[in-house]
Amino acid sequence: MELPLIALLLVVGLALGWGVGAQYARARRGWTDYRAAKRAVPGARRAALLLVRAVFTKVGVIALLLFGAVAYAAVGPDHDRAEPAPGPSPSVTATHGVTRGR
Structure with missing residues (x-):
């Protein structure tokens, strides 16, 4: 009668040892x-900080360039060197009621 009890305790001990060992290995x-x-x-x-710094530097340079372009455009063109605007072209119209040579 002792042999089956020892076998049962051995099986239970092996099952518990296997479970505890697997959990220990997972924890390790x-x-x-x-x-x-x-x-x-x-x-x-x-x-990550170096990448963020590089991105902020590029964004800052682009923002400064855009700000400079807007400031330059806001000043306007140099009127001394600007081409004059084309004037109205003379149009030839027929005059009614005026007779020449009579």
Whole structure:
């Protein structure tokens, strides 16, 4: 009668050990991944800040160029060097009621 009880306890112990061991292995992998991610965060943060700084620099340069173009356009053209506007062209019209040579 003791042999089946020992076998049952062995099976239960193996099942519990397998479950606890699988959970422990999963926790170890999670902890290792967490430490790797924690080590990578400062480098990733630094890289992200460098990329953001580059984007802001480009946007700032473009904004300054646009502001300069608008300011230049607001001043207007130089009237001394500007071509004169074309005047009205003379039109030839027939005069009614006037007879020449009589």
